[in-house]
Amino acid sequence: MDMSGAPGTGERLVVIGGDAAGMSAASQARRLRGPEELEIVAFERGHFTSYSACGIPYWVGGDVPERDLLVARTPEEHRARGIDLRLRTEVTDIDVAGGRVRARDVDSGAESWTSYDRLVIATGARPVRPGLPGMDAPGVHGVQTLDDGQALLDTLARARGRRAVVVGAGYIGVEMAEALINRGYEVTVVNRGREPMSTLDPDMGRLVHEAMRGMGITMVNDTEVTGLRTGGDGRVRAVVTRDAEYPADVVVLGIGVRPETSLAAAAGLPLGDHGGLLTDRAMRVRGHENIWAGGDCVEVLDLVSGQQRYMPLGTHANKHGQVIGANAGGGYATFPGVVGTAVSKVCDLEIARTGLREKDARRAGLRFVTVTVESTSRAGYYPGASPMTVKMLAEQRTGRLLGVQIVGREGAGKRVDVAAVALTAGLTVERMTALDLGYAPPFSPVWDPVLVAARKAAGAVEQQR
Amino acid sequence: MDMSGAPGTGERLVVIGGDAAGMSAASQARRLRGPEELEIVAFERGHFTSYSACGIPYWVGGDVPERDLLVARTPEEHRARGIDLRLRTEVTDIDVAGGRVRARDVDSGAESWTSYDRLVIATGARPVRPGLPGMDAPGVHGVQTLDDGQALLDTLARARGRRAVVVGAGYIGVEMAEALINRGYEVTVVNRGREPMSTLDPDMGRLVHEAMRGMGITMVNDTEVTGLRTGGDGRVRAVVTRDAEYPADVVVLGIGVRPETSLAAAAGLPLGDHGGLLTDRAMRVRGHENIWAGGDCVEVLDLVSGQQRYMPLGTHANKHGQVIGANAGGGYATFPGVVGTAVSKVCDLEIARTGLREKDARRAGLRFVTVTVESTSRAGYYPGASPMTVKMLAEQRTGRLLGVQIVGREGAGKRVDVAAVALTAGLTVERMTALDLGYAPPFSPVWDPVLVAARKAAGAVEQQR
Numbered sequence: 001m002d003m004s005g006a007p008g009t010g011e012r013l014v015v016i017g018g019d020a021a022g023m024s025a026a027s028q029a030r031r032l033r034g035p036e037e038l039e040i041v042a043f044e045r046g047h048f049t050s051y052s053a054c055g056i057p058y059w060v061g062g063d064v065p066e067r068d069l070l071v072a073r074t075p076e077e078h079r080a081r082g083i084d085l086r087l088r089t090e091v092t093d094i095d096v097a098g099g100r101v102r103a104r105d106v107d108s109g110a111e112s113w114t115s116y117d118r119l120v121i122a123t124g125a126r127p128v129r130p131g132l133p134g135m136d137a138p139g140v141h142g143v144q145t146l147d148d149g150q151a152l153l154d155t156l157a158r159a160r161g162r163r164a165v166v167v168g169a170g171y172i173g174v175e176m177a178e179a180l181i182n183r184g185y186e187v188t189v190v191n192r193g194r195e196p197m198s199t200l201d202p203d204m205g206r207l208v209h210e211a212m213r214g215m216g217i218t219m220v221n222d223t224e225v226t227g228l229r230t231g232g233d234g235r236v237r238a239v240v241t242r243d244a245e246y247p248a249d250v251v252v253l254g255i256g257v258r259p260e261t262s263l264a265a266a267a268g269l270p271l272g273d274h275g276g277l278l279t280d281r282a283m284r285v286r287g288h289e290n291i292w293a294g295g296d297c298v299e300v301l302d303l304v305s306g307q308q309r310y311m312p313l314g315t316h317a318n319k320h321g322q323v324i325g326a327n328a329g330g331g332y333a334t335f336p337g338v339v340g341t342a343v344s345k346v347c348d349l350e351i352a353r354t355g356l357r358e359k360d361a362r363r364a365g366l367r368f369v370t371v372t373v374e375s376t377s378r379a380g381y382y383p384g385a386s387p388m389t390v391k392m393l394a395e396q397r398t399g400r401l402l403g404v405q406i407v408g409r410e411g412a413g414k415r416v417d418v419a420a421v422a423l424t425a426g427l428t429v430e431r432m433t434a435l436d437l438g439y440a441p442p443f444s445p446v447w448d449p450v451l452v453a454a455r456k457a458a459g460a461v462e463q464q465r
Numbered sequence: 466m467d468m469s470g471a472p473g474t475g476e477r478l479v480v481i482g483g484d485a486a487g488m489s490a491a492s493q494a495r496r497l498r499g500p501e502e503l504e505i506v507a508f509e510r511g512h513f514t515s516y517s518a519c520g521i522p523y524w525v526g527g528d529v530p531e532r533d534l535l536v537a538r539t540p541e542e543h544r545a546r547g548i549d550l551r552l553r554t555e556v557t558d559i560d561v562a563g564g565r566v567r568a569r570d571v572d573s574g575a576e577s578w579t580s581y582d583r584l585v586i587a588t589g590a591r592p593v594r595p596g597l598p599g600m601d602a603p604g605v606h607g608v609q610t611l612d613d614g615q616a617l618l619d620t621l622a623r624a625r626g627r628r629a630v631v632v633g634a635g636y637i638g639v640e641m642a643e644a645l646i647n648r649g650y651e652v653t654v655v656n657r658g659r660e661p662m663s664t665l666d667p668d669m670g671r672l673v674h675e676a677m678r679g680m681g682i683t684m685v686n687d688t689e690v691t692g693l694r695t696g697g698d699g700r701v702r703a704v705v706t707r708d709a710e711y712p713a714d715v716v717v718l719g720i721g722v723r724p725e726t727s728l729a730a731a732a733g734l735p736l737g738d739h740g741g742l743l744t745d746r747a748m749r750v751r752g753h754e755n756i757w758a759g760g761d762c763v764e765v766l767d768l769v770s771g772q773q774r775y776m777p778l779g780t781h782a783n784k785h786g787q788v789i790g791a792n793a794g795g796g797y798a799t800f801p802g803v804v805g806t807a808v809s810k811v812c813d814l815e816i817a818r819t820g821l822r823e824k825d826a827r828r829a830g831l832r833f834v835t836v837t838v839e840s841t842s843r844a845g846y847y848p849g850a851s852p853m854t855v856k857m858l859a860e861q862r863t864g865r866l867l868g869v870q871i872v873g874r875e876g877a878g879k880r881v882d883v884a885a886v887a888l889t890a891g892l893t894v895e896r897m898t899a900l901d902l903g904y905a906p907p908f909s910p911v912w913d914p915v916l917v918a919a920r921k922a923a924g925a926v927e928q929q930r
Contacts, residue, residue, distance in 0.1 A: 054844075055847070058847060174631050248841050309579050315902070336899050345907055350908075414903055418883065418886055420903070421883055421887055427886075438807065438821070438885070439519070440636075
């Protein structure tokens, strides 16, 4: 990291948002610059800092016994490191020309301006909430924040029945289905798409659908929620669709999130087609020398398609924070972009994807071949070997790997990492067939499932020639 | 695969060796060319074809209930595919100038010559057997072949005591230690090296040592076996070293293997410094247009050091076989080389390595930094998160990844694959810090252990600048 270009004495770095990206940035900047060189002020409108939102389903489901385990670093720990953290304080305005932000104390309503030399925007995402009747009724929950998780747990503790409806079948939806099953609920998932997990192609989503059905989850696909029915006490009673009603003692919304960029938009900062802030490789907001942004409020470069993409994930937020903190602290680091890796599970089913789906590839103007293979997690004769389906897309002519999707049991999910690195490096499927992956019977068949797929894909590329 | 240059009608391909490399080559060639175009004759001196030698420890240990599960393809299956397979037939001479091999029926002793147009040498490896007193006594076993495994199981069934000594602490040694523990034996491992697993640096081998001790295995390091003591019945009674005697009802040798290239050497074919056959990228024996070699009898190119290396592993043998079969069948394929990935386990300890150890890097003339980090397999708060140590080597100045070693529990071993692909692609540790690896709490901390190591290594490279 280049330490030249250090900020002058007495400069102030202001951070908006106290979760992964914001506080990683603050911490990294503090590591590079002591308090005498750089004052750091961080505003967070909630009660918590640096927590794992991705862990909420496991806390709700009971795998994680208490909330505080999800907090990587408390406000007190940040303050002890010399960060002036202001909780329950919401930034309401960014005055770019004046180099200042206006913040309001959430409890007292008092407002004041704070000037900055360098600014970090890490305002995160807001959950999609369709404006339907009953959407705000008691018993209807998002799972975006720790406060949301606590509210849902309170509802579960009080609920009289054991029927849960999850709206949405993306990764939050399926993880919450697992959590509710673990809590002893009968779970119905209502999903707008053709199959669950729209981050997969439908043929792979179909495997998830079948596995969820096998777990006793009722999957309702191709179905739009039209409203929620409430009872006399105002609490939710059912999820209503055009054709049916699904009784519910609790409803969990997992419909997805959008970048929280209303502040940035009002300040005239550049947003992309997905509504996220646009940055350069140093995570600097385009056209603004002293403003950085990262985490769930930015768009990222998809290295496979070359297009901008919205990919809100804690792992990216942490990386962004590191990069921002290095740069805002006077060093140098970059975030090259993503290849679109995601892994999740529902009970013992592991679901992973990286790179482009068929429709992504088409949208990017790429022609491709696609292959699907069945293999096993370990040597077929070794105890615990479980079946796994691997789908692979490769570009026609060049044979470049474009994407991989995996559905299987134990040992399936993290295999996608091999493809993630191959995508990063631009490997062809032909080159992948000779990858020197770890082999021993308890870990893999002699041809790893990813290699089996690569061989078949290389054959398909060849046939297209 | 290029189908031009097909062999003419009535040509004969002769394969020496009926295990992974040889029979993969035969099968792949058969896939490309029917029997009317290419006759395929394969000689195998043993009883079996295409079996998983890597699975023998798990069969001996009882995880795999029967021998036949280790056979991927039987002689009958090969014959049904039009391969003229001659079991219990040992090739005793290769007449390169005459284009023929001499083979002897092991049972009858009858010999005959068979001519070839194309030849595949897949003679495998032979176990190292120090010429020490008692080494051939009953109760002393190698575990190289299915016949070896059966003989060991017979000894275990008859053994009166429950004391086992394993000589050698490489991957076969530690896997056999696990197998014998599973069989209820008290296990002592006598090891010439400073620590077990000399494929790791000693600091990482130390972790394996400590874990094995924790499993109740007696590890004796830095110790040369000087002989075996036998009893009045001729059976082994103890393993003798300079300083001590270790009582043994059974002794398992896991000292390593050497390329079985005596035939090739006698025929004047080119061997490398490690005693293995030298080939080009198409696995063609150097200087010989119509002879290929693969599997445990060849040396391979180490892509990280640029040097030749001996790396006998079933996964390479299978790849070699595919490449040879494609080329010998008139197509085109190459084996680019290895990065030196290996993964193994002893009970619940997972051990993985790829790329160069410190001494390999020094030998290759590379200057490097090394870092070691502790992390966990899953998010720290998620049930089953287990500790993992990752060591990483990166080249000074360039920051290119040179090697990774991992010791941990469930979820540790296959993480090495990320490093294997990164080595293949020549990624720097700085670039690796931004790798888009799969993250969700049940699968990984938000910073995957490999990323944590990469960050630390990138910092160390920077500091050396």
